[in-house]
Amino acid sequence: LAKTTQPISMDSYEGQEVNITCSHNNIATNDYITWYQQFPSQGPRFIIQGYKTKVTNEVASLFIPADRKSSTLSLPRVSLSDTAVYYCLVGDHLSVSSGNTGKLIFGQGTTLQVKP
């Protein structure tokens, strides 16, 4: 499974755009890139997933360069409620019957602190 590296922590202010970059040099062809958000005392929550180029939803954008060895989660205009731990995961999400592991491993995550 591809290992991911992301900053341990980041600080930001309300209203700013936050970009969190994740490195995954050993990403495999079948691997997707997924980001989760976790608030204290809660389970992680899916934010966004992508395979290549750019993906955008109502919460965030995910930028993936052509070599796919890194990805950047972009949170537009953060608020205090965006203070959380953000995890980057890389793994194959195809069904086990397709010969993939179906396994998802969480790294250390990035603790984002949004200040007023």
Add this chain to the structure above:
Amino acid sequence: DAGVIQSPRHEVTEMGQEVTLRCKPISGHDYLFWYRQTMMRGLELLIYFNNNVPIDDSGMPEDRFSAKMPNASFSTLKIQPSEPRDSAVYFCASSFRAANTGELFFGEGSRLTVL
């Protein structure tokens, strides 16, 4: 749907006692995962099931841990005997992998304290 349901939410027990954590996945989901979270080790994958069959239990710390999924709507994680180092938050998650989205839906967790 009510989401992934875990019980108990909190448990305090003494070393040596048996602990059973329970999980009800989202109806229709064919994958079920058990994770453990501590400050020191972060989120660790313990075991996961596909269609009620254990696929990978390489994350289970030792023989004191066991997990079962007798049917599609119920799974248990048992620790016997429990030790203080087992204190952690245990999360259950489920997913519908056939959709190829890989999105895991987590429960609220079971916080275990072993004295």
